[in-house]
Amino acid sequence: SRMNRLNPTVPADQYLADSNVLFYLNDAVIQLLEHKEEYNQFGVIRYFAEYFSSVKNSNHVLFREFNYIQATPHNRASFIRVFWKCYRQIGKSGDLLSMLEYRSLLQLLCPDFPVVLVQSAARIAVMDDTIDCLMSFSDFLYAFQLQFYYQEFLDCVLVIYQDLLAGKSPNTVIVPTSTSIEQIPSVSTEENNKEERPQDGVEPSTLVECIDALCDRSKHSHPPRSCMREILKQTDRISYYSFLMSLAKQEAINQTIGVLPSKAELLIDPEMDQELDKLIAQIVVSPSSNSSSSAVGGLKEVQKKASPRRNIHHRRRMEVESDGSTEETDSSEN
Amino acid sequence: MADKEKRRSGVNPPGMPAGKATKSDSDREFLSQAGVGDLLRGAILKMVEARSDDPIGFLADHFCNLASVTAAGLGGCGDEEQVNTGTVSAGAQEQQRLNRALWHLRLAHHSQRSAFSNNVRVAYDLLNLTGPQTCAGEFSEGPDGPCTDSPAGGGGVRGGLYTQTLQCLCSEGGVPASTSAPLLRRLHCHDHEAVPYDVFRHGVLTCAVFSDYIRQAQRLYAEVCCPGEGTASRALCMAVLGTLKEALETSQGSDSNYCANANTKVNSCPEANVKAIRYLEASAKISPCKLAQAMAGAQTRGPGGNMDAKEFENAAAELFITRVKVVS
Incomplete structure (x- = not known):
């Protein structure tokens, strides 16, 4: 698919099929419908911008x-x-x-x-x-x-x-x-x-x-x-x-x-280490804080009620507490 | 990545159709009310037109651009609307215009000739939107500023902006500044000059083709390179460059105005057929079999030692650049 650009003769539907774009558009619309009240406030354009940015940055698969x-x-x-x-x-x-x-x-x-x-x-x-x-x-x-x-x-x-x-x-x-x-x-x-x-x-x-x-x-x-x-x-x-x-x-x-x-x-990955340290510190201090004001802005609020939050805390706790002992990992499931 | 909380969260697990039948009507209503259909149709059309290498990245940029345009209160993504002069400083305004112009230029590959030409026009008009008051201000550095021309259009894109545009195009195209510098010198206009559309288009197109050309040259080097080792033999590189040169010469023929590249489309001129034949000949000259012949020959004779990637890139760039006429 790298050569699409240099090969303008690829028909449009072939190009679309190769790109998987329709799959993502379809998923984006389903997600939008799942959360329409929230997204409605910020506009669907912003929503699609966020969706495709996260796909581009590979952040989109977490908890899916x-x-x-x-x-x-x-x-x-x-x-x-x-x-x-x-x-x-x-x-x-x-x-x-x-x-x-x-x-x-x-x-x-x-x-x-x-x-x-x-x-x-x-x-x-x-x-x-x-x-x-x-x-x-x-x-x-x-x-x-x-x-x-x-x-x-x-x-x-x-x-x-x-x-x-x-x-x-x-x-x-x-x-x-x-x-x-x-x-x-x-x-x-x-x-x-x-x-x-x-x-x-x-x-x-x-x-x-x-x-x-x-x-x-x-x-x-x-x-x-x-x-x-x-x-x-x-x-x-x-x-x-x-x-x-x-x-x-x-x-x-x-x-x-x-x-x-x-x-x-x-x-x-020193950068990641720093970031992780910061995060862990944050969670240890205020385990219930939900915040984070980023470009995502209000969209983040939506996540509040989604179950994966539990997982995040769960994982963090595990990382902070266990440090080697793996018993908890075992029991954390099921 | 771990830190980013995911919006992706709340999907129902598969096999949980949350009352589909009753929901579908309100869903449809919601989508049409929010204009999702038109939004997506527009995005897909733009994407198919552009045939980007990276469709996901393209859509991300596309929607982000739309979002920022609407957020700035400019209403929609129309291309002609005036930039809000209220609170934004002139410099920031200019930067914003440059970004939007670049975005338009990125939309379609230059081989999609009519789409590309449209986008160049849009970008040119955007950059040319220097209102009289901004113009009288900090922008007229030269002795004869462009603002002395017509007030509405600004009489042409300022040379400084034109140069910036070309620099951005080359660096976005993955061309190192050191490689593009000689080309930009040839295409250079003075900062105070008003650049007419034809010159602008020529510059933009040349940079776009040049970026492609350099990427291909880099790929070519990677092919010549021994796997595992970082460098390629000088003899092989010289053979490849020689073949490339021959092909460029053939494609150019007597007409020296156009940048020679297999991607450059033939203009609608009387000698179109002659040109087409020349391009065919040129591509035959750079065909894998010709190249293999040259390389096989080079392996037995030719200079020893290695040539590194940068040297190869520079040599390939020079072949291209000497064929670009100087803009004066």
């Missing part, structure tokens, strides 16, 4: 439902960024958390975030299925990024992988056009239970061929082919999760998605 945050690549990338920014402190303190704890953190930002996605990400991060296996923030984050951003593509790769494992010829491998995430855990758990030994897995060259073909016909975004080829060139046999683990660690893929810094810089 899962269907919204996964609806466009931009939303997915924004959510990954928000997750990183919110919980960077955990990485900084060096805490290791379990899959369930990461799920809790994710659900503070998106209440209906499905646990299966968190499971898959954890499996990529540690190649282990045990429920209380601990992992570092950065390991989980990059694995989560890969899983969440390329969800559909990875689902297809898993199906291919399992077919290859079962000895089906790659030509007969049929890639489903849509897979539901529900079906993934059961299959892969099964596979995991078989105790992966190094010689398990499939022939990388065959997998490359199938993935290439998949990229050709898939309409979903996929990691750069060169990265995948590079990884598959390096071994004789490869299992699904070791392949994904290598992908998750690829800086080139991280750059393609373009919202997280490299691993070395993941935890450096």
